Amino acid sequence: MATRHLYVVRHGAADAFGELTDVGRRQSELLGERLAALPIDTVWHSPLPRAVRCAQIVGERAGVAVREAAELVDHVPHVPDDIPPAWAGFFDGYDASEAAAGARIADALIARFARPADVETHEVLVTHAYPVAWLVRHALDAPPARWLGLSCGNTALTAIEYRVGLAPTLLVYNDMSHLPAELRWTGFGPGVRP
Known part of the structure; x- marks a missing residue:
């Protein structure tokens, strides 16, 4: 049974202009070295510069082709009907057309890769x-609003497997x-980290 192995990562640390910082470049290099041990076929990236550069570094280290996928662009995938009070400021100003555009990108992301x-x-x-x-x-087949609060660090690795007839398997987050x-x-706010 063929398996689709997805190794999903957030780009390396970036500056206010969306370019990788020295830290982000080093994170990307270390991620590429880790992934070089795997039989990677392709490195896909968002069209935004921080993701493009991170993917180039990873692809160089892993020795594989790098390609753009518009579905990977940064977007808000779902705006809940009942916004949790802690998130009210985040969603302030989102209108129905922006929410619909984000939902379309999220659907395309799932259709293409998941x-x-x-x-x-x-x-x-x-x-x-x-x-x-x-x-x-x-x-995880969680309700749509559960994406809120699932933060991830810069170049943190998440691995998901997809097989015909089976639910997806989240291996690493x-x-x-x-x-x-x-x-x-x-890429996280202040706080205690394990």
């Missing part, structure tokens, strides 16, 4: 925090073991 393949594949998706959360929520302590937990 399904079994005809042949065994190992694909890296370099994307952003919200699409990672949406793919994890989907793999937010794994930063390829990063030394000083490079972990970037």
